[in-house]
Amino acid sequence: MTETVQQDIKKVIVFELSNKEYAIEIDVVQGIERVMAITRVPRTPSYVKGVINLRGVVTPVIDLRERFELEKKELDDNTRVIIVSLESYDVGLIVDTANDIVDVPTRSIESQPEVVGSVASDFIAGIAKVDQRLLVMLELARVLEPIGRVEAP
Amino acid sequence: MDTNQYLEMFLDESREHLQACNKYLLELENSPEDLTIVNEIFRAAHTLKGMSATMGYEDIADLTHIMENVLDAIRHEKLKVTAEMLDVVFEAVSYLDEMVEDIESGGDGKKDVTAIVAQLNRIEAGEPIDASNDEVAATITEDAVVTNGLHYDDFEMTVISQSLAQNFNAFEIKVTLREDCVLKAARVFMVFEILENAGDVIKSVPTVEKLEEEAFEQEFTVVLITEEEEDVIKTKVSKVSEVESVEVTAISEETLKEEKRSQEEQIVQEAKEAQQAQQVQKKETPEKNAKEAKRSRPAQAQTANRTIRVNIERLDILMNLFEELMIDRGRLQSISTEMHHPELTETVERITRVSGDLQSIILNMRMIPVETVFNRFPTMVRQLVRELNKKVDLQIIGAETELDRTVIDEIGDPLVHLIRNALDHGIEMPEERLAKGKPEVGTVKLSAYHSGNHVFIELEDDGAGVNRERVLKKAIANGLVTEEDSESLTDKQVAEFILASGFSTAETISDVSGRGVGLDVVRTTIESLGGHISIESKEGEGSLFQVQLPLTLSIISVMLVELEKEVYAVPLSSIIETAIVHTSEIMNAHSQRVIDFRGNIIPLLDLKEIFELQEAQTEQNDEYQSVVIVRKGDKLAGLIVDSFIGQQEIVLKGLGNYLTSVFAISGATILGDGQVALIVDCNALIK
Numbered sequence: 041m042t043e044t045v046q047q048d049i050k051k052v053i054v055f056e057l058s059n060k061e062y063a064i065e066i067d068v069v070q071g072i073e074r075v076m077a078i079t080r081v082p083r084t085p086s087y088v089k090g091v092i093n094l095r096g097v098v099t100p101v102i103d104l105r106e107r108f109e110l111e112k113k114e115l116d117d118n119t120r121v122i123i124v125s126l127e128s129y130d131v132g133l134i135v136d137t138a139n140d141i142v143d144v145p146t147r148s149i150e151s152q153p154e155v156v157g158s159v160a161s162d163f164i165a166g167i168a169k170v171d172q173r174l175l176v177m178l179e180l181a182r183v184l185e186p187i188g189r190v191e192a193p
Numbered sequence: 194m195d196t197n198q199y200l201e202m203f204l205d206e207s208r209e210h211l212q213a214c215n216k217y218l219l220e221l222e223n224s225p226e227d228l229t230i231v232n233e234i235f236r237a238a239h240t241l242k243g244m245s246a247t248m249g250y251e252d253i254a255d256l257t258h259i260m261e262n263v264l265d266a267i268r269h270e271k272l273k274v275t276a277e278m279l280d281v282v283f284e285a286v287s288y289l290d291e292m293v294e295d296i297e298s299g300g301d302g303k304k305d306v307t308a309i310v311a312q313l314n315r316i317e318a319g320e321p322i323d324a325s326n327d328e329v330a331a332t333i334t335e336d337a338v339v340t341n342g343l344h345y346d347d348f349e350m351t352v353i354s355q356s357l358a359q360n361f362n363a364f365e366i367k368v369t370l371r372e373d374c375v376l377k378a379a380r381v382f383m384v385f386e387i388l389e390n391a392g393d394v395i396k397s398v399p400t401v402e403k404l405e406e407e408a409f410e411q412e413f414t415v416v417l418i419t420e421e422e423e424d425v426i427k428t429k430v431s432k433v434s435e436v437e438s439v440e441v442t443a444i445s446e447e448t449l450k451e452e453k454r455s456q457e458e459q460i461v462q463e464a465k466e467a468q469q470a471q472q473v474q475k476k477e478t479p480e481k482n483a484k485e486a487k488r489s490r491p492a493q494a495q496t497a498n499r500t501i502r503v504n505i506e507r508l509d510i511l512m513n514l515f516e517e518l519m520i521d522r523g524r525l526q527s528i529s530t531e532m533h534h535p536e537l538t539e540t541v542e543r544i545t546r547v548s549g550d551l552q553s554i555i556l557n558m559r560m561i562p563v564e565t566v567f568n569r570f571p572t573m574v575r576q577l578v579r580e581l582n583k584k585v586d587l588q589i590i591g592a593e594t595e596l597d598r599t600v601i602d603e604i605g606d607p608l609v610h611l612i613r614n615a616l617d618h619g620i621e622m623p624e625e626r627l628a629k630g631k632p633e634v635g636t637v638k639l640s641a642y643h644s645g646n647h648v649f650i651e652l653e654d655d656g657a658g659v660n661r662e663r664v665l666k667k668a669i670a671n672g673l674v675t676e677e678d679s680e681s682l683t684d685k686q687v688a689e690f691i692l693a694s695g696f697s698t699a700e701t702i703s704d705v706s707g708r709g710v711g712l713d714v715v716r717t718t719i720e721s722l723g724g725h726i727s728i729e730s731k732e733g734e735g736s737l738f739q740v741q742l743p744l745t746l747s748i749i750s751v752m753l754v755e756l757e758k759e760v761y762a763v764p765l766s767s768i769i770e771t772a773i774v775h776t777s778e779i780m781n782a783h784s785q786r787v788i789d790f791r792g793n794i795i796p797l798l799d800l801k802e803i804f805e806l807q808e809a810q811t812e813q814n815d816e817y818q819s820v821v822i823v824r825k826g827d828k829l830a831g832l833i834v835d836s837f838i839g840q841q842e843i844v845l846k847g848l849g850n851y852l853t854s855v856f857a858i859s860g861a862t863i864l865g866d867g868q869v870a871l872i873v874d875c876n877a878l879i880k
Contacts (some may be wrong), residue, residue: 044281078758079869081848082804083856091848091869096517098846098861098869129850186853 048146052168054175055122055138058110063142063168063175070123070130072138075115081096092132094123101132107183108163124180131184142175144168148175195833200296203248205502207293210237212568214286218279219571225274228267235264241289243408246602250302253292257768259313266317281312283572313639345396349416350449351393356418361392361555363444364419364426369412374435377407383433384415389424392419411437416444508559515548515555516844520863522548523841529631552748560595560744563641563650566605567592570612570639577616584623584633585616590640596648600742604650607715611652611738612637614712619656619736629733643744650740659688659730668693688730692716720825720876723749723766749845751862751872753838754821757806760870761834762843762862767772767875769822769829771837776816790830792823795829798878803857814860834877845872 041119052063053072078090078101087106101121105113118137123130149166165179217233224230238261245253260282266272288309313764345353353363368384370377381404389393396416399409421427423441430439510831522544529541567589574587596604607673619636620626629635638653661684668674668690675684692712719726723743730736743749743766752771773788779797780787786797797820820831842861848855 079861079871080806081852081855081858083807084852088852091852091871092868093863093869096520096863098848098863100849100851131849131851154466176691184851186851 045051050144050146050149052142052144052175052177053122053138054140054142055120055135056111057104057108057136061173062104062178063144063173064122064124064178064180066141068124068126069181070125073121073123075119075121075134087163089134093120094130094132097130099123099130099132101134102184103134104135104183124182124184126184129186142170142173144170144175144177199248202502203244204293204297206244207241207253207289209689210241211286211290211293213237214241214289215283215572216568218283218286219575221274222276222279228270228663231264231268231274235261235268238264245302247407250296252303252306256285256289256292256306256310259310259317263313263317263427272316278316281316283311283575285309285313287572340839345416345449349396353416353418353444354446354449357444357446361420362416364417364423364424365414365442366417366426366430367412367414367440368430368439369439371435371437374411376435377409378405380435381405381413384430384436385435387429388415388417388419388426391421391429392417396788432441447679483633503558506558508555508598512555512559515551516748516846518548519552519844520844520867523864556597556744556748557595559598561598561601562593562595563601563604563648564592566601566608567639567641569605570608573609574612574616574637577613582622583615583620583635584618585620585635585637588636588638588640590638591642591834594641594643594648596742599743600648600722600744603718604740605639605740607718607740608639608650608652610715611740612639613657615652615654615736615738619654619658621657648742648744650742652738652740653735655735658732658734658736659684659728660732661687664688664690684711684731685727685729686726688736689827692726692728723764746843750840751843752821752840753864753870754800754803754819754834755836755838756804756834759806760838760864760868761800762841762870762872763821763823763832763875764859764872767823767825769824772820772822772831774818774820774831776818779818788820789828790831793829795822795831797831797833799833800873801833801835823875823879825876828879830875830879832873832875843870843872 051066053066053069054061054063056062073094076090076092080090081088081100087102087104089101089103091100093099105111113136115134120135120138121132122135122138124131148170149168151166163179163183165177168175168177204718214237216235217230217237221227221230221234228689238257242254242257242261245251245257255403263272263278263282267274272278288304288306292302292304295304347675356363366388370380374380385394385401390552394415394417397404398414403409404413417426423443427439427441430436454469455704522541525541525544529537532538570589571587574585578585615637620637621629621631623633626635636655640653641650641652643649643650664687665674665679665682668687669679673690673693692715716726719740719742725741727741728736729739750765752765752768754761754763774788780786780789782794785793786799788797819834819836821834821837822829822831824830843864846861848858848861858871859877860872861869862872
């Protein structure tokens with residue numbers, strides 16, 4: 041595959057959360073893993089599922105469904121962990137399924153319309169419309185704000 | 194010339210040389226007559242001058258140059274070492290220190306040095322103004338003579354005389370490079386290439402290494418044995434560009450003989466001088482000083498040749514790779530115990546042994562002597578003592594004790610705090626000491642030693658010690674203890690209050706050891722390193738601070754425990770012991786469950802409750818509880834766990850920057866089966 045990505049096209053990874061399609065830019069994605077053993081970390085917000093051993097690196101994983109306050113779902117064979125790498129840390133995101141890479145023309149990204157019952161708007165960078173599909177572009181920096189000190193009660 | 198690539202080396206070496214300067218200056222202060230020490234300082238200053246000039250840091254070069262002049266005058270016994278003079282030199286060194294630091298932090302190393310230069314100049318000219326000036330000039334010309342007429346050792350002389358006998362010519366070739374010559378080393382190389390084609394170079398002044406490093410001014414001299422004629426050599430060498438002039442002198446049998454005679458005379462003279470010097474030393478200082486000096490110097494020279502500099506980052510990478518290996522080793526171990534395959538088991542055992550050795554070697558490589566931290570203290574103490582008008586003798590013991598680099602980097606500031614505290618609050622004023630019947634000069638002893646998996650650093654002073662009443666008053670005022678309880682406290686317990694925050698009993702706040710924020714910072718830092726600080730003090734007799742530190746921060750021994758099928762690790766360093774406690778032994782005090790542990794009532798914490806594990810509420814049908822007794826300082830607590838798994842060496846891993854400081858979890862590790870286990874932070878559990 042040629043790497044001639046033009047300036048006005050973004051490559052994104054598309055994943056599903058309760059039958060809606062979301063997208064994150066491919067640059068930040070380190071890899072997509074199957075679900076592995078997760079060690080719970082006590083006294084963290086419930087969407088922090090714990091930490092995994094990602095080839096020798098202890099990496100926290102969060103459940104995006106819970107992060108977006110969507111209904112819970114048992115992990116199954118389609119569940120994937122998308123490892124994203126932000127400036128100073130790596131985090132795994134648990135999603136229903138991830139199976140597509142799409143070219144999104146920057147022009148087709150619109151700011152998000154007010155929709156009731158969708159993910160809190162803070163987390164959304166915009167909506168992209170590609171071939172009849174609506175992709176919700178995530179604002180990862182907001183989704184993955186570091187978890188600060190959890191004080192003793 | 195692009196000097197960036199050399200910057201790091203320059204900084205490293207400058208720091209070394211400055212430290213050497215400081216160290217020898219202190220020695221010189223104690224034995225001002227010992228000129229060998231001056232030589233050491235001179236050497237360090239000289240190298241520093243050369244390096245900084247090459248790197249283009251002129252202010253450093255200027256200052257070292259003037260300092261060198263003063264040292265040179267001392268060396269040639271034109272000046273006598275005095276306290277005032279040493280003060281100025283010390284100051285000059287600390288200026289240099291600042292400049293080097295400035296360069297390190299990205300500055301240009303410039304600093305106004307005129308004042309100190311003027312002072313040094315005055316010293317240099319100081320006592321016998323006319324005489325010293327003349328003599329300095331004289332020594333310079335003398336030096337020139339010496340470089341012109343080379344000295345030969347026996348071997349060289351034999352070589353020359355034999356070649357002369359075989360009708361070869363021997364020449365002394367003095368090459369002067371143009372002053373604006375940019376690539377001195379390259380010119381030297383070209384000259385050497387020509388000469389080596391023509392014959393054999395048997396000697397050069399300065400040495401070839403020095404020439405390659407460009408550690409010479411404009412000229413150098415080479416001794417060549419060749420069949421060619423004088424003129425031929427001369428024209429050949431002159432063809433090298435940027436060569437100002439070439440002087441070729443033939444060496445004849447006569448010159449050799451003369452040289453031999455003068456050398457013999459010199460040897461006799463030197464022997465005499467050495468004898469005298471030794472006698473002086475014997476009078477001035479105890480004999481061992483001289484012996485030590487003799488023994489330590491050649492040893493240093495040897496070790497210098499046997500070490501290489503490795504960037505600490507590379508060692509970190511090596512360590513990381515090794516950690517990966519450790520994890521896989523653990524994995525192999527657990528697989529082999531499941532498989533019961535004798536050959537596999539044997540191989541795994543071998544791997545375990547080898548990697549154990551490897552571990553200790555890698556850890557050792559990261560070890561550096563605490564000396565690197567300690568050797569800045571004498572200067573600091575000297576300065577503080579002057580400010581405080583006290584008299585203190587700082588003794589350093591066990592500076593060669595080695596610690597992990599990461600620990601060394603962190604331990605400096607806490608120790609500075611402790612020493613400042615000892616000098617300011619510990620040691621009394623000289624008059625007060627005399628009145629108390631103590632020697633006028635206070636002693637502060639800083640010692641380091643290994644014990645088990647730990648390094649201990651102790652700071653002992655023979656000062657006033659902790660004033661029980663004053664500390665108790667303050668502790669009660671701060672609400673750390675009630676008045677009733679205060680009477681039953683031991684001296685040790687009282688003394689430890691001074692490590693609590695916001696605690697300063699000094700009646701006047703001084704700028705030396707601040708406002709009592711220091712010691713609790715010390716404690717926090719040391720505890721964050723997995724260490725422990727304790728204090729022992731006798732009023733009127735002095736105090737002893739003992740800092741206990743782990744040898745390394747990256748591999749620790751832990752006890753693995755199980756909680757709701759999940760594995761947690763408790764650092765062995767905070768475990769006192771483990772116990773199985775019958776439910777009936779658990780008592781309730783208020784809402785707190787407690788047990789009687791060897792006569793002490795200690796609180797019991799259910800880790801499952803603390804970590805909010807789901808089934809924490811279910812009633813235990815067990816009659817027995819597994820309890821890990823942990824401590825923080827002198828305080829104990831029992832942690833209830835489901836079961837003990839065992840002891841293991843683990844590699845410490847962080848949780849990453851996403852989960853910043855999770856309550857009571859200090860990190861994570863990867864177990865043999867690839868699972869992540871969290872490490873319990875006992876310090877956070879005990880208040």
